[in-house]
Structure formats: structure tokens, C-alpha cells
Amino acid sequence: MQDIDIKLAVEIALSEDLNGQHPDQGDITANLIPKEQVISAQIITREDCVLAGAAWVTETFTQLNKSIQLEWMAKDGQQLTANQTIVKLTGNARHILTGERTALNFLQTLSATATQVADCVKELEGTHTKLLDTRKTIPGMRLAQKYAVTCGGGQNHRIGLYDAYLIKENHILACGSIQAAVDKAREHNPDLPIEVEVESIIELQQAIDAKANIVMLDNFSLDMLKQAVALTQGRCQLEVSGNITKQRLKELANLGVDFISSGALTKNIQAIDLSLLLIK
Numbered sequence: 001m002q003d004i005d006i007k008l009a010v011e012i013a014l015s016e017d018l019n020g021q022h023p024d025q026g027d028i029t030a031n032l033i034p035k036e037q038v039i040s041a042q043i044i045t046r047e048d049c050v051l052a053g054a055a056w057v058t059e060t061f062t063q064l065n066k067s068i069q070l071e072w073m074a075k076d077g078q079q080l081t082a083n084q085t086i087v088k089l090t091g092n093a094r095h096i097l098t099g100e101r102t103a104l105n106f107l108q109t110l111s112a113t114a115t116q117v118a119d120c121v122k123e124l125e126g127t128h129t130k131l132l133d134t135r136k137t138i139p140g141m142r143l144a145q146k147y148a149v150t151c152g153g154g155q156n157h158r159i160g161l162y163d164a165y166l167i168k169e170n171h172i173l174a175c176g177s178i179q180a181a182v183d184k185a186r187e188h189n190p191d192l193p194i195e196v197e198v199e200s201i202i203e204l205q206q207a208i209d210a211k212a213n214i215v216m217l218d219n220f221s222l223d224m225l226k227q228a229v230a231l232t233q234g235r236c237q238l239e240v241s242g243n244i245t246k247q248r249l250k251e252l253a254n255l256g257v258d259f260i261s262s263g264a265l266t267k268n269i270q271a272i273d274l275s276l277l278l279i280k
Contacts, residue, residue: 117152
């Protein structure tokens, strides 16, 4: 994760609260506190979770006041238990309270993603199948959520539309065939991975014949998945997608597929319950 991405994300988030103003003007409630008052506080988790998002929290308070000191008691990717202290803060009272919600918003969202991923990855233990995310991310939070997925033990699918080919139904129709689409992709960018999404065993055979690197089996039944694994025999990697639930992961992995991808990892999340508490 590049620092510039975190910096920009935090700038936008703080601007939503402060209307682009300096915190001493933009946070009218915090201005009720004496300007030079110093406080100590801590962020705790109210529930078990996997932590993700520390850099966004640090950047939030750095942008508000570089003199605010943060002492991290946990690190990204760590399993936390309810009521555990995540980070302690000391500094200007106004600016700590101004940054409270922005910091918690990042931390609760990214930790939610990491926690959900970690929960699913446990279901794949003992298999060679890897869990992948998708592009179904919160707008403006793509790189942050992709990072959180790795904190939970998952792997990233393509980051965007530029770093790997994913040839779907409409691309195939527009190009004329799976073979034509794959040939054109290989001509344009021979070093990039080429994945083809298929909806039938016939299309799978066409993708294999076209020498696609990965074939995504979209909403295949269990019987079709078994046929697909038997047909492929290692000639390409297989990815299962569509209607993926935690309960299905082990069964799908035991079929011998290489990847399972799920949009729910980043879009169907429930924020982790966190609190910032003053230390008296």
C-alpha cells in the first residue's frame, strides 16, 4: 500500500467532516475544549476481530496534529479479543476528538474485511485452494480493502481493469469467440495473465483450447464442478465464483479447484465495534 493512497484517502475523509477547513475552525464542538488541553485516550475493540487499518489511523492524527503520539499495542493481521486495547494516544484534546470518527471509520471497516476473510480462510485449511477477493469494493476504498484482505490471509484477484484480463460473456460476444478474445489479449499484453469466465462445460473446453491461464467457473453446479476438474487435468487453473458462502467453502475446496473468489468479502461486511475512550 503506497503512502500516497493513504494520505489522499484520509484527506478526503477529514474534508467530509471539516468542510476543508482547519480543525480549529471546522470542528465547532471540539472548539468548546480549551485550545491547549492535552488528553490521553485509547481505542479498544468491543468484539473479537482481526486488525487492519493502523496506517490510516496514524495518518488521520498526523494530518490533524503531528504532535499527537500513538503507541500501538497491536498490529495489522493480529487476532484481537473483545476489550483489547489497540492503540493509545496522547496529545491535543481538540484534535484527538476531531479525528476520532474518521480514524474509527477506517479501522472498523478494514478490520471487518480482514475478520471476514480470516473466518473464511480457516475453512480452507488443509487444502491448496486460495481465497480471492473481487472488485466489489466500497467506492474509493479499493486499495484499502484489498490490503485488508491480505491482513486476513486472503489473496487479491486483479486490482483493477489494468493488471489482468478477465474475459466475460459480453467481451466474448463482442470479440466473436473465446479464442478470438484470448488471442487478442495475448497479442496486446503477452505478459499479463488471461482469465476467461465460462458458464458451461462446452465453454470451459473452448477456454482450455484457447490456452487461457485461468478459467472462472461461474455459478456451476456441484456436478458441473466435478466434471470441470476432471476435464481440465491441470491444463489451466480453475476458479469457482458465484453464490459463495462460508458453509460451501470446504466442499468446494475439496473438489481440487485452485481458487474461490467472493465479492461478499468486501461488500457484505459488518463494521467492527470499536471505541475511543479517554484515559483519566
